Amino acid sequence: MKYYTLLFTFFLFLTNCNSVNAVNSNNKEAQDISKLNGTYMVTNLYGKDVSEYKLTMIFNTAKNSISGFSGCNSYTCDYKADKNSLNTGFPIGTKIYCEETSDVEKEFFKVFAEEKYKNLEGNTLNLTNHKGIIILSAKKKL
Structure with missing residues (x-):
């Protein structure tokens, strides 16, 4: 059971980091476009x-x-x-x-x-x- 909890937490953390990177990437692209x-x-x-x-x-x-x-x-x-x-x-x-x-x-x-x-x-x-x-x-x- 501890193994599944640890695995779930790891995937949750990994997914959250990828979401933050995607948001940061979109914000930078939006900033570049807004310079137009x-x-x-x-x-x-x-x-x-x-x-x-x-x-x-x-x-x-x-x-x-x-x-x-x-x-x-x-x-x-x-x-x-x-x-x-x-x-x-x-x-x-x-x-x-x-x-x-x-x-x-x-x-x-x-x-x-x-x-x-x-x-x-x-x-x-x-x-x-x-x-x-x-x-x-x-x-x-x-």
Whole structure:
């Protein structure tokens, strides 16, 4: 009987430790994702400087949404993020046509359709594709 009690206590302790580790791991991941919260000014798209177009990405981590300005239109979409990846839905938004920004807007929306990995260092967000090429760079507004 003592053997079963000792064995039960051991498994209870082991399970409890694993639960604490899982909670701590989830909290760290949630903290990493919450660092995304805020407004970012897109500076580079597929290797081209696009800062003159004032493209924005506003991350709302409470609602898991991204919204902003795409050069001519406003947009919004949902996202899911983990430690390294960022999966976005296709953005919905206004449908104004602006000839001078239409190419940039197409390139910007193309980012949302690609498989992306995120790297947030300080105030700079870089999104890379599956080949490791930076497809978007943005600076967080402070």
